[in-house]
Amino acid sequence: MSGVREGRRRVGPAVRAAAGRLRRGWLPVVEATLAATVAWMLATRLVGHPQPFFAPAAALIVLGQARGQRIRRAVEVVLGVAAGVLVADLVVQALGPRTTWTVFTVILLTVALAVAVGASSVTVVQAAVSALYLVVVSPPTESLIPFRFVDALIGGAVAVVASQLVDARRPLAPLVAEFRHTFRELAGVLDEVADALDHADDEAALAALDRARHADAGVDRLRDAVQAAGEALRLNVRRRRHLGRLRSVAGSIRQIDYAVRNVRVLARAAVTVTRGDAPVPTDLGAAVRTLADAVRAAGDALAADLNGAEETADGHAARADAAALAAVRSVGRLFAAGPTLPLALVIGPVRATAIDLLRGVGVDDDATVLSRVDAAVTGPER
Structure with missing residues (x-):
């Protein structure tokens, strides 16, 4: 019984601390959930993309940045997706999808290209993830390239709008x-x-x-x-x-x-x-x-x-x-x-x-x- 009581004494403060953190941070949770869901709905119903992975992903990535950097990050996410899709398409056409050499080559070229142009770490990661997703999960075709780009554009735009709604009336x-x-x-x-x-x-x-x-x-x-x-x-x-x-x-x-x-x-x-x-x-x-x-x-x-x-x-x-x-x-x-x-x-x-x-x-x-x-x-x- 003493062990149970000791466990309760330890769990109680941890639960209260977690509840306190949730009370203070509930707004970003709701913001991220709604933004990702809205981005998914716009990509599926407005664009007609059956698998708009990059729309909610881009929204979450942009919202994960500090306020004041989200417009820039939204642009970087869109550029990263575009670069990743382009590299993946060229490499798959040359080496074929879902092979070890294709994965190796796509990651190497995507990261090297992003670093060479001075891209931020967000752009580097987004470009590599975008390219890798298209190689491993859904190999690109001619019709897929605009879908991925537009998905990222939708997700980034939704995230920027969502981040401003809370402070729209009193931004200062x-x-x-x-x-x-x-x-x-x-x-x-x-x-x-x-x-x-x-x-x-x-x-x-x-x-x-x-x-x-x-x-x-x-x-x-x-x-x-x-x-x-x-x-x-x-x-x-x-x-x-x-x-x-x-x-x-x-x-x-x-x-x-x-x-x-x-x-x-x-x-x-x-x-x-x-x-x-x-x-x-x-x-x-x-x-x-x-x-x-x-x-x-x-x-x-x-x-x-x-x-x-x-x-x-x-x-x-x-x-x-x-x-x-x-x-x-x-x-x-x-x-x-x-x-x-x-x-x-x-x-x-x-x-x-x-x-x-x-x-x-x-x-x-x-x-x-x-x-x-x-x-x-x-x-x-x-």
């Missing part, structure tokens, strides 16, 4: 949500660092550092979300006017990336400070917490800018500006009161993060940002 909404999530996560890291400094807790500082090391994934998701939003806007004629807004925000991602790296450096410095023998200055945690407020305000500013709320974005940007400079002033005063190596390790990333935030929200030009931050480090509050 996923990007706005990703911006908010990334900045909340970064601010959360800074809050944990501040708590660790307040209590001189080296274990808490190590936990904050571990969390900071995973923040890079947020920047990668932001880049993917920008690509996806750009693709959605280009396909949506009525909303293409938002492309300029998207470009202005996309330019901030580099500064966000720098900010994430500097926060990681700051978390590492906090570990050094909390593990040292010297007492942690009482205002150091407050300064880092103020920097967290600046991060939140910067995220709100960029999200509002994407939503077209310019006045709201300006208000959040002003809050980010004030909070970032306040954090720099606080650590500057601490450093002036008694410069030590641990404090020097902290003031650098606080200053650098403040610069990244101010550049990201675009309040001033770069030279002005540097001058204002340097003045905040060494001078009194203005």
Whole structure:
């Protein structure tokens, strides 16, 4: 009985985890299922192909790519099918179908041709699979060549349309949500660092550092979300006017990336400070917490800018500006009161993060940002 109970204890969390993943990822499952089914129906009923293997296959391949890359992948799938069919037809005519030498020659020539023209891995695989299918399963004839090509075209087109339906009304909404999530996560890291400094807790500082090391994934998701939003806007004629807004925000991602790296450096410095023998200055945690407020305000500013709320974005940007400079002033005063190596390790990333935030929200030009931050480090509050 104990073994059964132990098995249930192990299975229960696994089932709950699987159910959670399904709740979060149900949309791609439905999207892929419907797209493949629709592609099959169009190929059989519209084109009249009795075995439209490449229609649902192309739909699934395109949908398997990240958002923002699906138009390009759809074109690559169609080209891959065309290349594979052409090679397979020529080789079968010369060597006959379903022989070892035919399979060897088709794969060799198809892959070599795709690599020689600089095709992506998706195109290489699709060309090879298309050629191999025609050689082994259904040897091509003159009438089969357009069928396979049209099947791939249908599947790719259905996948592109399906991928845009969810975000058709609000194509920028996923990007706005990703911006908010990334900045909340970064601010959360800074809050944990501040708590660790307040209590001189080296274990808490190590936990904050571990969390900071995973923040890079947020920047990668932001880049993917920008690509996806750009693709959605280009396909949506009525909303293409938002492309300029998207470009202005996309330019901030580099500064966000720098900010994430500097926060990681700051978390590492906090570990050094909390593990040292010297007492942690009482205002150091407050300064880092103020920097967290600046991060939140910067995220709100960029999200509002994407939503077209310019006045709201300006208000959040002003809050980010004030909070970032306040954090720099606080650590500057601490450093002036008694410069030590641990404090020097902290003031650098606080200053650098403040610069990244101010550049990201675009309040001033770069030279002005540097001058204002340097003045905040060494001078009194203005």
